[in-house]
Amino acid sequence: MIVGVPREIKSWENRVAMTPGGVEALTRRGHTVLVERGAGLGSGLTDEEYEAAGATLTDAAGAWGAQLVIKVKEPLPEEYKYLREDLLLFTYLHLAAARDLTDAMLASKVTGVAYETVQLPDGSLPLLSPMSEVAGRLAPQVGAHHLEKRQGGRGMLLGGVPGVPPAEVVILGGGVVGINSIKIAVGLGARVTVLDINHARMQYLDDVFGGRIVTMNSTEANVREMVMKADLVIGAVLIPGAKAPHLVTRGMIAQMKEGSVVVDVAVDQGGCVETIYATTHDKPTYVIDGVVHYGVANMPGAVPRTSTFALVNQTLPYALKLADKGLDALRESAPLRLGLNTFGGTLTCQAVAEAFDLPC
Ligand code: NAD
Structure with a gap:
């Protein structure tokens, strides 16, 4: 699969969704990883480190053009144009607090898997x-x-x-x-x-x-x-x-x-x-x-450097599953399925649907 890692554009957001170690794990399994130039700088990770790990450097549109996009923060209005039906997006979404973003996700029919609702059988939230x-x-x-x-x-x-x-x-x-x-x-x-x-x-x-x-x-x-x-x-x-x-x-x-x-x-x-x-x-x-x-x-x-590594430690196993199996990963993994918030223009997370009184 082609995996994209855009640079975060939210004010003072210096984390990045993938470390060079994560890129290496993905490329070793045959995936192509497109990292936006400068994406890791806020966490002290250089473009050269990503290249050495097997990533291809690109611009924002290039990273967003991938089949699976892995991010830290929810898409901002400037990024809505990249949302589309054949995109699998894996990031923090917090949709219940963001009506505009929810509408943009539904209109674009993007498949959105939210870090914050991935849940283990004991009720814990491993990506929070x-x-x-x-x-x-x-x-x-x-x-x-x-x-x-x-x-x-x-x-x-x-x-x-x-x-x-x-x-x-x-x-x-x-x-x-x-x-x-x-x-x-x-x-x-x-x-x-x-x-x-x-x-x-x-x-x-x-x-x-x-x-x-x-x-x-x-x-x-x-x-x-x-x-x-x-x-x-x-x-x-x-x-x-x-x-x-x-x-x-x-x-x-x-x-x-x-x-x-x-x-x-x-x-x-x-x-x-x-x-x-x-x-x-x-x-x-x-x-x-x-x-x-x-x-x-x-x-x-x-402390973006510590936070980036702490986040990727937990997200990488799920990112690998999504890259390996695409939508089948959601069918096979109950925790990931709970992470699914939007699919094909419909809300698939009860709590978000209730927040906006929308069907689920
Ligand atoms: P948690 O569920 O692990 O722990 C919450 C604890 O609060 C539980 O032990 C619970 O029993 C206890 N509690 C509930 N009601 C209480 C009461 N009336 N009196 C005393 N204790 C009570 O949650 P967490 O992961 O530790 O998160 C705590 C908070 O920190 C959340 O609101 C979370 O969103 C927030 N958080 C904020 C930031 C930030 O940057 N500001 C970052 C991470 C988490």
Whole structure:
């Protein structure tokens, strides 16, 4: 099959959908890989590395002309012209939040397989979790940076020093983001408390981290108590398919310590802090009631090199299946079939159809 890898054109999107290692895996199986010139530069991957791996360099139209196009972000309006019936598109789509794109996909009859709805039998989302891992590990790092005085923080070192206590880090939600935040915060020497509503998950975290963290049931009273003590709060809750609950109210923020920091990773689902709104890497923070708020909705974009490799590690096995078997891969693989969002001008994902009241 001919596989295309266009350069991402979304503002500040420096990830790329295929690494030279991925290109090598595809070409070794007899596929032709067309990579748009400069596609990997934002992740530190040169055209020469792609060529050495067996790719043919081309322009945007060339990459989009392939039978299977692998991307990171959803097509932007400038790219709608490339959508067509005999194209198999594999990328993050997030259609439920994008009516124009959904209409363009349906009108073009493109076959769209969305990373975010590929699902394993245990309900997990294997192509979403690598980005949660990145964001989770980034959150304490970002929090530590903004606790510095020059960044508007309390002027505290997360790990303290001998004779001076470490910072209090409070993590709301102990899922994929949460456990990765715990690892880094504990590693930096902070005192860490995790609040969740899932008892089995807290048993697991307690087993894994032993005495190095405190777990607490996520009740309103416990959240209030811990947020008031916190130097850094990390929001990491998720109720699948729903808006995040506002666990930290405006009133709680007003009672937090001056210069404390909130990193609400769940901002992409509306956030679990009432005062959070989505910010960008250009201006990631703002201050309310003396509390520094960080609400970047695409945190992995800060570390595109790590994120690209983390993403491709997970997408490559599926990309290989699609390249080897085309539409038959969807018939044979239940997880991939769940990834199918549009086919032949019809929606094939229930959640997207419900969002727009369209047939499925
Ligand atoms: P997850 O499902 O693995 O974990 C969510 C956890 O929240 C679960 O353990 C669940 O029990 C817990 N939870 C649910 N309700 C709760 C409550 N009331 N109090 C405390 N805990 C509660 O999800 P995840 O992969 O860790 O993702 C977390 C959030 O981070 C999601 O909104 C996701 O979209 C977001 N995310 C954001 C970025 C970014 O760049 N900002 C990147 C990746 C993920």
